[in-house]
Amino acid sequence: MDFWVQFSAQSQAKERVFRAAQYACTLLGYTLQKNGASADFLTRIKQLEAHMSLGRKLFRLGNSADALESAKRAIHLSDVVLRFCITVSNLNRAMYFACDNILWAGKSGLLPHMDQDKWSQRSFRYYFFALILNLSRDAYEIRLLMEREACGKRPKGSETRHALRADSSLQQLVLRLKVQLHLLVHVLRSNPPLLVDVVKNACDIFIPLDKLGLYKTNPGFVGLCGLTSSILSILTIVHPWLKLKP
Numbered sequence: 001m002d003f004w005v006q007f008s009a010q011s012q013a014k015e016r017v018f019r020a021a022q023y024a025c026t027l028l029g030y031t032l033q034k035n036g037a038s039a040d041f042l043t044r045i046k047q048l049e050a051h052m053s054l055g056r057k058l059f060r061l062g063n064s065a066d067a068l069e070s071a072k073r074a075i076h077l078s079d080v081v082l083r084f085c086i087t088v089s090n091l092n093r094a095m096y097f098a099c100d101n102i103l104w105a106g107k108s109g110l111l112p113h114m115d116q117d118k119w120s121q122r123s124f125r126y127y128f129f130a131l132i133l134n135l136s137r138d139a140y141e142i143r144l145l146m147e148r149e150a151c152g153k154r155p156k157g158s159e160t161r162h163a164l165r166a167d168s169s170l171q172q173l174v175l176r177l178k179v180q181l182h183l184l185v186h187v188l189r190s191n192p193p194l195l196v197d198v199v200k201n202a203c204d205i206f207i208p209l210d211k212l213g214l215y216k217t218n219p220g221f222v223g224l225c226g227l228t229s230s231i232l233s234i235l236t237i238v239h240p241w242l243k244l245k246p
Contacts, residue, residue: 013237015059020230022052027223034220057104060097067094077246081140086246089133092126099123121212128208134201141194141244145187146180196232197244203229 029045071090077083099122106114188195203225209215210222236243 011059011062013234015056016230016233016237018052018056018059020227020234022049022056023223023226023230025049025052025223026219027227030218030220030223054104054107057100057107060100061104064094064097064101067091067097074246082137082246085133085137085140089130089137092130092133096123096126096130099126124208124211128205128212128214131201131205131208134197135205138194138198138201138244142184142187142198145191145194146183149183149187193236193242193244196236196242200229200232203232 025045025048029042029049032045033042067090071087071094074083074086074090077086099119102111102114103116103119103123105111106116106119188198206215206217206225207222210217
């Protein structure tokens with residue numbers, strides 16, 4: 001198990017670079033198609049995208065073990081919500097990587113009679129569930145930080161409370177929304193790892209939504225989202241302090 005975890009850590013940066021290149025090809029192909037590029041050139045772009053995708057699957061061969069180890073560590077977290085979100089997310093990631101490994105075997109010719117569409121849909125389903133839990137964890141972290149920030153500033157907000165009592169219901173609602181928005185912006189600006197994680201997960205979730213047919217967009221939008229999240233992932237590898245800790 002330790003060997004596979006080390007192997008996964010070593011190949012993660014390369015996989016992120018391949019992922020960025022894959023989605024850059026997706027975005028480039030869509031843009032060129034809209035601008036009337038030749039069919040031969042578009043075919044080459046799609047072939048390069050397919051090669052990048054297959055290469056990524058090879059780099060992810062040990063990631064199931066890494067996800068299971070992360071799930072085992074998360075079980076011991078004291079916060080119940082974080083324990084649930086992180087543990088179940090990592091279990092879904094482990095299943096996603098397992099399905100992805102089987103899909104790689106099919107695309108590489110090791111399992112020629114495998115139903116690739118079925119396994120692709122299955123892997124994206126696990127990926128979608130993992131991202132839902134990641135975003136839930138982000139929302140919970142934001143709520144905790146906003147409550148802590150609000151408690152810290154409560155003595156200074158007596159004038160605001162008096163204004164809320166005096167104003168109409170609509171004005172109270174608008175003022176509360178402004179206060180909450182200010183707190184949200186302050187919390188995210190003060191916590192770059194949380195901001196990076198929120199943006200990365202928000203971009204990533206459009207990929208399984210599109211692939212599963214839950215919210216169809218277009219290859220250009222999917223490529224942009226995938227490229228953005230890949231660049232953010234590379235940043236967390238280059239600058240580990242940007243990675244959100246449990």
